[in-house]
Amino acid sequence: MGAKILKATQEAIAAAASLIRGGEVVAFPTETVYGLGADCFNPRAVAKIFEVKERPHFDPLIVHIAQKEGWRELASSGDRRVEALTERFWPGPLTLVLPKREVVPDIVTSGLPTVAVRMPSHPVALALIKEAKTPIAAPSANLFGRLSPTSAEEVAEQLKERIPLILDGGRCPVGVESTIISLLEDPPRLLRPGGVPVEEIEMTIGEGVKKESSSSTAPQSPGQLPSHYAPRTPLRLLEERCEAPQGVRAGLLAFTPPEGDLGYAAVEVLSERGDLVEAAYRLFSALRRLDRSGVEVIYAERVPEVGLGRAIMDRLRKAANKFEGDWG
Numbered sequence: 058m059g060a061k062i063l064k065a066t067q068e069a070i071a072a073a074a075s076l077i078r079g080g081e082v083v084a085f086p087t088e089t090v091y092g093l094g095a096d097c098f099n100p101r102a103v104a105k106i107f108e109v110k111e112r113p114h115f116d117p118l119i120v121h122i123a124q125k126e127g128w129r130e131l132a133s134s135g136d137r138r139v140e141a142l143t144e145r146f147w148p149g150p151l152t153l154v155l156p157k158r159e160v161v162p163d164i165v166t167s168g169l170p171t172v173a174v175r176m177p178s179h180p181v182a183l184a185l186i187k188e189a190k191t192p193i194a195a196p197s198a199n200l201f202g203r204l205s206p207t208s209a210e211e212v213a214e215q216l217k218e219r220i221p222l223i224l225d226g227g228r229c230p231v232g233v234e235s236t237i238i239s240l241l242e243d244p245p246r247l248l249r250p251g252g253v254p255v256e257e258i259e260m261t262i263g264e265g266v267k268k269e270s271s272s273s274t275a276p277q278s279p280g281q282l283p284s285h286y287a288p289r290t291p292l293r294l295l296e297e298r299c300e301a302p303q304g305v306r307a308g309l310l311a312f313t314p315p316e317g318d319l320g321y322a323a324v325e326v327l328s329e330r331g332d333l334v335e336a337a338y339r340l341f342s343a344l345r346r347l348d349r350s351g352v353e354v355i356y357a358e359r360v361p362e363v364g365l366g367r368a369i370m371d372r373l374r375k376a377a378n379k380f381e382g383d384w385g
């Protein structure tokens with residue numbers, strides 16, 4: 058097929074919206090990562106998302122809306138925390154899991170009685186949803202289990218031959234996926250750390266959020282699968298900064314700039330000044346460059362696990378997990 062990559066002008070957004078109304082899937086920018094969207098009320102269109110991504114059907118999708126109150130069409134909840142959270146964080150990188158209404162097709166939620174909803178803040182995403190006149194079901198626009206794209210070029214690398222259109226809105230300003238909170242439990246549970254720090258969520262609702270993953274064997278949020286978000290190159294988490302190992306071409310994913318040459322074949326620095334927001338923004342593209350640099354192993358430094366640092370460490374652990382057993 059060969060996707061058109063169009064700068065996200067009004068005209069291009071209108072073209073994307075009409076593809077969505079016609080049951081097609083298109084890639085579009087959000088403030089977190091690029092999404093692969095379809096009309097959430099059209100099960101055939103939603104099925105194409107799974108096909109394009111080669112995504113297992115048990116992995117449910119987030120539905121994107123363009124108005125704060127839009128969740129009421131998709132979910133029913135009398136929980137006062139919904140109001141507090143949407144008031145404070147929408148539009149923005151927070152996804153709420155709520156009891157679903159009948160109108161939401163099972164393919165969107167993988168048969169779960171719940172639906173994940175978020176109102177993105179990216180102006181292109183909002184314009185697209187409004188123009189399409191339907192909520193848009195969208196996962197990140199990557200092949201299943203691979204790094205989420207934060208630019209139109211990165212979407213094209215993985216999906217160009219599989220979709221008709223990629224809306225180019227430049228680089229995503231947040232750079233990691235949304236924070237997912239389930240309001241079906243009391244207290245609420247963090248299903249995935251992301252762009253909104255969980256500490257801020259706790260302040261807003263005035264109570265703690267469960268952070269350990271749930272004990273049930275089926276993951277509630279398959280983003281919790283241990284091998285998500287992985288580059289191709291094996292990744293190891295470093296306990297602390299150290300020199301490159303002998304006898305292997307190694308890359309370093311550094312949080313802050315290393316002093317002097319540590320002997321790595323390639324080095325990516327997440328933030329010159331140790332800023333976690335900037336580090337999150339750069340994480341996926343830095344991993345991608347290391348992946349392409351021809352190193353045999355990537356050593357990743359830890360970052361402080363506060364604020365956006367939780368999301369960064371979550372993704373690094375998942376990337377490391379994929380290759381457990383392959384290395385040392």
Ligand code: TXA
Pocket residue numbers: 087089090091092093116117118119150152154166169171172173175177195196197198233234235236237248277278279280281
């Ligand atoms: O920032 C984001 O959230 C991006 C942009 C495009 O909005 N989307 C994204 O979607 O990361 P995806 O599909 O790659 O990750 C969504 C996660 C999955 O791990 C999925 O299992 C979980 O949300 N999820 C969706 N619906 C759920 C539900 N009803 N209950 C629990 N988890 C759910």
Ligand code: MG
Pocket residue numbers: 196197205
């Ligand atoms: Mg994803």
